[in-house]
Amino acid sequence: MSGQLKPGQGPLEYGRRRWLQSLFAVTLMVLYLPIAVLVAFSFNEQNRGGVWKGFTFENYPKAWANQSIYDAMVNSLTIAVITTLFATVIGTMVAVMMWRFRFPLKPAYEAAMGLPIVIPEICMGVALLLFFNGTGLMGFFSNLVWPFNLATIIIAHIAFCFPFVAIVVRSRLVGFNKQLEEASRDLGANEWQTFWQVLVPYMKPGIISGALLAFTLSLDDFVITFFTSGPETVTFPVKIYSMVKTGVKYEVNAASTILIVITILATVLAMKLQAPEKSGH
C-alpha cells in the first residue's frame, strides 16, 4: 500500500476506488436486479414466457380477480395484523421487564428471548409442527371457522416476531433518563400514570418500528407458515410458491410486487421512526 493520494482524493473516499465501485455494482445487481425484473414483468402484456410484449396494468386486476390469490392475501394480512398486535404488546412488556428489573438467571432469560431470532426457521417450523400435532392443537384449530383456523400460524408468528419488537424497544430504552420517571412520581403521578404518560410516549418510536418489523416479518414468512398451516389454509407466500411450481403467470408478479411495496413501505417507516432524534435529552 502506498500512502500516496491522488490529487483531489481524500483518505476516506473509498467511493472513488474503481474496484470498490465495481464490487458495489455487482452486489446491487445480484440483490436487486431479479426484483426489478419481477416488478417489470408484472406489467408485461403476454401472460407466459420471459419475453417482453408491451406495457399493461392488466395483470393487477387479474390477480385481484383470482379468488385463491385474494383469499391467500386476506389470510396473510389477517395473520400479520393479529400477530403484530400480540407481538408488540408482548415484546414491549419483555423489553420493559429486562430494562427495569433484576432477577435471577436474567442473562439466560435474555439469551432465550433472542433464540427465535437466531434459530434456523426450518427447525422452528418443524418443532412447532410437532408441537401442534402432538398436542392436538392442529386438529382442534383447523376445524374452527375463519379466522380461528389461522390460530396455529398466528401463534407461531407471534413466537418468532416478539423478540424483534423486544430488541428494538429495549435499545430505545437505553437512552431513557430515569429522572423523568422520578419527576413524574414527584409531580403526583402514580406508577400507572407514569408508565402511560412518560414511559410509553418515550418508547413510542421503538414500539411503532418494532410493530412494523413484526408486520413485515409475519407477512412474508414462508418456512414457518408452511409447516404450521392447517390443510385448508393458504397464505400469500405459500400461494405464490404453489403457483410458481405450476409455471409463472404474470399475476404472480403483480401480486408479488404488491407484497414488495407493502414490505418496503413498512420498512422505510420503521427506519424513519428509529432514526435518532436531532437533539437528545
Next chain:
Amino acid sequence: MPDPIVSVRNVSRRYPGGVTAVDNVSVDIMPNEFFALLGPSGCGKTTLLRMISGLDAPSEGHIYIGGEDMALTPPNKRPTNMVFQSYAVFPHMTVSENVAYGLKVTGVPADETKRRVAEALEQVKLTHLADRKPDQMSGGQRQRVALARALVKRPKVLLLDEPLSALDAKLRDDMRLELTRLQQEVGITFIIVTHDQDEALSMATRIAVMEKGSIRQLATPEELYEHPTSRFVADFIGKVNLFDADVVSQKGKAVICNAKGLGKMNLTTDRTCGKQVTIAVRPEKLKLSKTAPKAEGLIKAEAKVRDVAYYGDWSEVVVELANGQMVSVNVQNDKRDGSILGINRGEKTFVSWNPADSLVLTE
C-alpha cells in the same frame, strides 16, 4: 419558635454492600427557610434530599413534613416537589404541557390548571415560550420549566438538586438571584443541594455542611465562614490558611499556642483545647508589607513571595514562610499603578494579621 416544616430524625441510609450514604442525621428545617445542604460529592447530601422527596427511603429514622411522619407516604403524595439536576423536563410535551402535568395527573379541573400554569410561567418569565418543545430550548430555559413545573404544585417544600451546576457562569449568577427572588415571592421553603460553596453562601439562610454522611456544621453563611468549628468546614468553605500548633497553656478562653513557622501567640477560644490545635486564618485577613509592621500584638512572619495570581479586582499572593509553609494572602487591587505594593516574585515581604482574626480549631 415555629414548628419545623421538615424534621429529619436520626435518619440513616445504608446500601446493600455496606455503603452508608447518610449516617444518623437529624436536622430541623424551618418554614420559609432557604436551606442548603453543602458538601463534596459522595457526602450523602443528594441521598438526604431524595429521602425527603420520597424517591429514596431511610434505612433507619423518620422524616416528618409539616409534623406528619412520611414513612409510608409515596413521593406522589408528599407536599414536596423537586427540581432535578438533569431538569428531567418531559421531552414529548410542550412547556405548558410540562407545567400542567402535575396538575393533570392529580385531577385538578381544566380551567384551574390553565390559570395556574399561566401564573407559574409568568413567575419564571417563560410565558412567551409556552408552546415550545424542550429540545428547542437552552439549558437555562429548561431549568425554568422544571422550576415552574414544581412551583405550580404549590408544594410546602421545594427541593433543588444541584440546580445551577449545568449552567454556564454568567447564567448561574442570574439564576442565583432569580432563585432568591422566587423564594421570597412564593414564600415556601427551599432546600437546595450543592457542592458549590459560593452558591450556598450567597443564597441560603442556613447551611448544613455534610461530610461522609454526617452534618459537620449547621449555621448561617456568616457563621460558617467566620466561625467554622472544624478543619474540614474551614477548608471546604472558602480559602483558608491552616497552621498546626502545639498548645502551651490554656486559662479559660485565653490560650497560648506555638504554631509551626510562626512562634508563640496569644489567642482566644471558647473550646477546651487538647495538645494539638489547628490555627486557621482567611487569606483576606492577612496583610503584606515591605518592612516589618510596627504595631503591637500582631502575628507576623517574614516570608518570600512565590506566586501572584491576578484576578482583576483582587490578587492572590502566595508567600513562603521560613519553614517552607505556603500562605495565601488576598490583596485588593485598589490602585491603578498595576503593582501590588511593589510585590514581585522572589522578593522578601512580611505577612501579618490581627490575632482576633485567627481561629483555633480543635477538630
